[in-house]
Amino acid sequence: MEPMEKKQSPFAQGLRDGIPIALGYFAVAFSLGIAARDAGLTPFQGMLASLLCVASAGEYALFTLVGAGAAYLEVALVTLITNARYFLMSCALSQRIRPDMPDRHRWGIGLAVTDEIFGISIARPGPLEPRYHYGAMAVSIPAWAIGTALGILMGTVLPPRVVSALSVALYGMFLAIIIPPARKELSVAICVLTGFGFSWLFGFLPALRDLSAGMRTILLTLGLSAVIALIFPRKEDAQDAE
Amino acid sequence: MRNNYIYILIAFAVIYAIRVLPLTLIRKPLRSRFLRSFLYYVPYVTLAVMTFPAIVEATALPAAGIAALAVGIIAALLGASLLTVAGACCAAVFLLELIFT
Secondary structure (H helix, E strand, O other): OOOOOOOOOHHHHHHHHHHHHHHHHHHHHHHHHHHHHHOOOOHHHHHHHHHHHOOHHHHHHHHHHHHHOOOHHHHHHHHHHHOHHHHHHHHHHHOOOOOOOOHHHHHHHHHHOOHHHHHHHHHOOOOOOHHHHHHHHHHHHHHHHHHHHHHHHHOOOOOHHHHHHHOOHHHHHHHHHHHHHHHHOHHHHHHHHHHHHHHHHHOOOOOHHHOOHHHHHHHHHHHHHHHHHHHOOOOOOOOOOO | OOOHHHHHHHHHHHHHHHHHHHHHOOOOOOOOHHHHHHHHHHHHHHHHHHHOOHHHHHOOOHHHHHHHHHHHHHHHHOOOOHHHHHHHHHHHHHHHHHHHO
């Protein structure tokens, strides 16, 4: 933990701590833009989606469904499923809000609860500081949106080798999110391994292979998470104690 | 014909609700232990389902996708950052496809 610099305003601290997030976002957003381009989105539409949603896996799922011409209801359901973790993050953040904080900040912070911004915001000691959160948003979200638009614009001019290589960047990012906790907790490791296994099985088993990717994700997530939650209920203080 | 802007607005409405409702409405921890556990496991299952076998199908050379999976898992186990893991996966694919195609 770095010592707090008292001289800087919380907003400036957020800007500073948001710079590495912005750099990472820019690179990942570029490959996300390639997925958006494949789905037929214009650079402006991709930028708009990234500005509004600020979600890697969630946007990737969105673009996949747009490309497949999915039903609107399916998009809503898959967005709900792929972004469910933000619900938990917001629950954690809500416990750190000072009672006298104006409600408008609850609506403001809620615009960008991402893995990374949540991470640095909740790691800051003391009550949640909205201006710190806004500082991190101010530098990282534009990088995310511009990266997406550039990925859509430039995806076609890149050599096929480079496009093929960048296409795994998002999966690599997902691995970076799920593997370290799987190492620490058996139940999470089982989530990851059964997720891999059943996803693979559903790809070729009769009848199941006809399910859309979105429906496959919904069914497997609901089913596997429920079974694992029954077998491995979490200790009440596991997350909140920190 | 479906409209891309409606798709984007639906995604935004859902994702903003997910993020802002706990902040504005829920002021106590969830009571149900099952629900808490269930929600805790949801992201890991979802991301795992989305990653495999899709990572193998994403590359021009399937073997390169398998290598990217292995490299990504090892890098993540070693504690590499999000950006490093993503970069290592890309590098593995690029090198293998450069050599074998």
